[in-house]
Amino acid sequence: MSTSNQLFIEEKINETADSVTLVLKPHDLIKNYKSGQFITLLLNVGGEKxxxxxxxxxxxxxxxxxxxxxxxxQDGKASSYLFSTLKAGDTIEFQQPAGLFTLDKAVSENLVFIGAGSGITPLISMIKTALAKKSYKKVCLIYSNRNEDAVIFKSKLEELKAAYSNFEVFYTYSQPHNSALPKGRLNQSQFIKIVEGIKDLPVAQADYFLCGPDGMLEEVKHGLEILQVVPSKVHKESFLTTNENDSVFVSVPEHSGDANEITVMYQGSEYKFAVKPGKTILQSALDEDIDLPYSCMSGLCTACMGKCLSGKVEMGDQDGLSEKEVKNGYILTCVGRPAVAGTVIEID
Ligand code: FES
Structure with a gap:
């Protein structure tokens, strides 16, 4: 059984020497996505899914x-395939958009986006939406790259800067070509210096959206603590770029008892199956050939998110969910298992 759909690559646009934009169609097949969300692609790379x-x-x-x-x-199976092999007119299988790293998390009138490398992708989507809404006093981007040639969307960012007086961009480079520019990865002190220098920014009140590798996220998070920004105003998305061939470790909650039965409601169908000790809800569903949505399988991306309607789900690593979401009953099937028999969950 399959719950995914087919998309066409309408156009392939080279952004930098190692990044490419794929324009997807039919446009109405991708339903109601939000700025900051992602789509999961199911690719056939040399016969491997x-x-x-x-x-x-x-x-x-x-x-x-x-x-x-x-x-x-480098050596990434999927990105190399999408970058080098796939061409305009080709089809790809996908699952509907998901993700909680979205602009509607912001509660203030001032937004600061901090990204590194391809971490700009969800941020540029949110920046374009925020500027078009015209309801924010300040929209700022701090964007870190290896050098000037690696900046993705440079011309778009400059175009937005010229069109919106409330938009500011700060570039940082670890190895700039121009020796007059400061050199080094974005760190805590550099971040604080940039933020404190932004005119008319109420630093402690603004919302901050972070997307990049874990090292940068940690530096910025410590900087925000020093600036006394409360955690509820810090929204982050990390990505795993080290090696796409690596298998991902999934932490499954300890459970020594019998299998617990679970009911999963998904796309108008109801599935009942047993989750054996040591297995997650997602693993058990896939064992039964039930095609639930997922991507990272490590509790980070939220592609497998559902809501517990009755019973109880216990979870291992659940970094993708905020405390509030967990309190409101949201769960991740890739790291969760039913704690009691008769648990019912719903997946949008
Ligand atoms: S598949 Fe990514 S959080 Fe579960």
Whole structure:
């Protein structure tokens, strides 16, 4: 059984030497995505099924055509396939958009986006939406790259800067070509210096959206603590870029008892199956050939998110969910298992 659909690559646009944008169609097949969300692609790479999630770089508020942007990772199976092999006119299987790293998390009138490399992808989508809404006093981007040539969407960012006086961009480079520019990865002190220098920014009140590798996220998070920004105003998305061939470790909650039966409601169908000790809800569903949505399988991306309607789900690593979401009953099937028999969950 399959719950995924087919998309066409309408256009392939080279952004930098190692990043490409894929414009997808038919446009109405991708339903109601939000800026900051991602789509999961199910690829056939040399006969092997590979599943990867990519953020939208398009904004549903201003771009008629949905698009994703991909950075080629050395030895990365999926990114190499999408970058080098796939061409306009080819089809790909996908699952509907998901993800909680979205603009509607912001509660203030001032937004600061911090990204590194291809971490710009969900951020540019949110920036375009935020500027088009015209309801924010300040929209700022701090964007870190290896050098000037690696900046993705440089011309778009400059175009937005010229069009919106409330938009500011700060570039940082670890190895700039121009020796007059400061050199080094974005760290805590550099971040604090940039933020404190932004005119008319109420630093402690603004919302901060972070997307990049874990090292950068940690530096910025410590910087935000020093700036006394409360955690509820810090929204983050990390990505795993080290090696797409690596298998992912999934932490399953300890459970020594018998299998617990669970009911999963998904796309108008109801599935009942047993989750054996040591297995997650997702693993058990896939064993039964029930095609539930997923991507990272490590509790990070939220592609497998559902809501517990009755009973109880216990979870291992659940970094993708906030405390509030957990309190409101949201669960991740890839790291969760039913704690009691008769648990019922619903997946959108
Ligand atoms: S598949 Fe990514 S969080 Fe479950």
């Amino acid at each position: 590979v599943r990867r999630s990519y953020s939208f770089s398009s904004s549903p508020a201003v771009d008629a055509k949905p698009s994703i942007t991909i950075k080629k990772i």
